[in-house]
Amino acid sequence: MATDRVKGHLDGLLLAVLETGPAHGYAVIEALQQRSGGTLDLPTGTVYPALRRLEDAGWIKGVWSNVSGRRRRTYSLTAAGRRALAAERRAWSTFSGSIGKVLGETS
Amino acid sequence: MTSERSRPIDDVLARLGHRLPWLLGSRRDLLAEVRDGLEDAAEAHRRDGLSPLAAEARAVDELGAVEELAAAYAELGAARAGRWATIALGLGYATNLGAWQLAGVLGDGSVTGSASADGGSGTVYTLLGVVAIAVAGLGSLALHGAPTRHRRRTTASSGWMYFVGWGSLICAATTLTVSYVLSPWTLSYGQLSTRSLVEGFSVLWTATMLMTAVRCIIFASLMSRNRRPILDV
Numbered sequence: 105m106a107t108d109r110v111k112g113h114l115d116g117l118l119l120a121v122l123e124t125g126p127a128h129g130y131a132v133i134e135a136l137q138q139r140s141g142g143t144l145d146l147p148t149g150t151v152y153p154a155l156r157r158l159e160d161a162g163w164i165k166g167v168w169s170n171v172s173g174r175r176r177r178t179y180s181l182t183a184a185g186r187r188a189l190a191a192e193r194r195a196w197s198t199f200s201g202s203i204g205k206v207l208g209e210t211s
Numbered sequence: 212m213t214s215e216r217s218r219p220i221d222d223v224l225a226r227l228g229h230r231l232p233w234l235l236g237s238r239r240d241l242l243a244e245v246r247d248g249l250e251d252a253a254e255a256h257r258r259d260g261l262s263p264l265a266a267e268a269r270a271v272d273e274l275g276a277v278e279e280l281a282a283a284y285a286e287l288g289a290a291r292a293g294r295w296a297t298i299a300l301g302l303g304y305a306t307n308l309g310a311w312q313l314a315g316v317l318g319d320g321s322v323t324g325s326a327s328a329d330g331g332s333g334t335v336y337t338l339l340g341v342v343a344i345a346v347a348g349l350g351s352l353a354l355h356g357a358p359t360r361h362r363r364r365t366t367a368s369s370g371w372m373y374f375v376g377w378g379s380l381i382c383a384a385t386t387l388t389v390s391y392v393l394s395p396w397t398l399s400y401g402q403l404s405t406r407s408l409v410e411g412f413s414v415l416w417t418a419t420m421l422m423t424a425v426r427c428i429i430f431a432s433l434m435s436r437n438r439r440p441i442l443d444v
Contacts, residue, residue: 129244130251147275148252152245153283160291168240174250175243 110146114154115163116192117144119185122164126180129155155179163188219267220249223277230281232433234426235288249274289430293354293372296427300379301347303416308340310412314405335389339382346378372431379424383417 110117121127121135133151136144158164163185166177181189224242231238249270256266274280353371390413 128247128251130248133248133252134255147279148248148270148273149245149275149277149280150283152241152248153280153287156241156284156287157290160287171247174247176247177240177244 110144113192113196114146114150115158116189116196118151118154118158119163119181119189119192122179122181122185123189126178128176128178132179158185161188219264219271220246220253223249223271223274226277227281230277232285232288232430234292234429235284241284245274245280285430285433289369289372289427289434290354292423292427292430293350293375296375296379296423297347297351297354299416299420299423300343300375300382301351303420304340304343304347304382307413307416308336310409311336314409317405335393336386339385339389343378343382346375346382350375350378369431369434372427372434376424376427376431379420379427383420383424386413386417 117136118132121132121139124135127135129152130148132155133146133148136146136151155164155166159166159179161184163182164179165182166179169176169178224246227245228238228242231241235241249267252270252273253263253266256269257263259266261269350371353368354375
C-alpha cells in the first residue's frame, strides 16, 4: 500500500496496535505488517518518531528496560490514549462511510 | 558508504546522529531506540537465511531515508520547544506579576507593584503581561490543541513556533529594557528583603523565557528548512 495513503492515520494505527498490550518499536512494526496482511509496509523509520510524538501527547507511556544487553523502550496505551483511539475510530468510520457513499454512486 | 569492516547499522546511526539537531535533548535515547529496532530487524532477517551483513543492510534499507527520520525527530523537538516556550511565557509572566503584587501587599516599602510606580514601569509591565499571556494562550491553543486530551495536537507548525518564539523574545527583551531604563534592578546579596527575592525570581524567569524563546526560534527555523517527513501525520 502506498505510504501516502496511510498519511493521517498512523496515530490511530499505532494506538490500535498498542491496545492489545505493551510493545517495543520493532514489535509495533511487525504487528502493523501482520495485522494488515503485509500491505502496510511502511519505512520503519516513520514509526519511532511517531511513537515519541504520541508519548509527548500523553496517549502512550514508554519505559526503558535492558534486554540482552540492549536498551529497549516499551510502550503501553494510557487512558487518554484509549479515548484518542475511540475518537480516531469514530472519525475513520465517518470518513470511510462518506468516501464509500461517493465511490458507491459511481461504481 | 559502508566500508569493508563497518556495520551498516553503525553507519546509519552515525549518519542519523550527525543529522539530529544538537538542541534535541534526548539524542542518545532516540538513537538507542532506533538501534534496538534495527538489531531486531537484522536478527529476523538472519533467521530467514540472510548473512549477518546482508541482514543488517536489509534492516537499514527498511528504515527509510535518514534525512526524513532526522526531520521527524527535529519536528518532535520543535513541538516540545514550543510547549516549553508557551509555559515559560504565560506561567512565568503571570507568576512574576503576581509576585510583585504580593510583595507590594506584604508591605515592603520599596515595592509598590502598582501601575503608577517606578516611573511608569508598572504600566508597561502590566501591558507586557497582557501581551505575553495572550501570545502564550494563542500559541498554546495552536501548539497543544484543545484542552481535552484526546483532541490534543501532536505536531507543531513552524508559523506558530515563530509566533511563540518571537513573542517570548520580544516580551523578555522589552522587560529587560524597561527594567534597566525605568527602574533598574537592584539585586543585593547582603540583605534578604521581599524586593530582592522578587527581583531574583524575575531574573531567573526572564533568563528562562529568553532561553526557551531562542530554542523555539531555532527549532522553527530547522522545521522550515527541513523537508517534511514522508508520514507527517
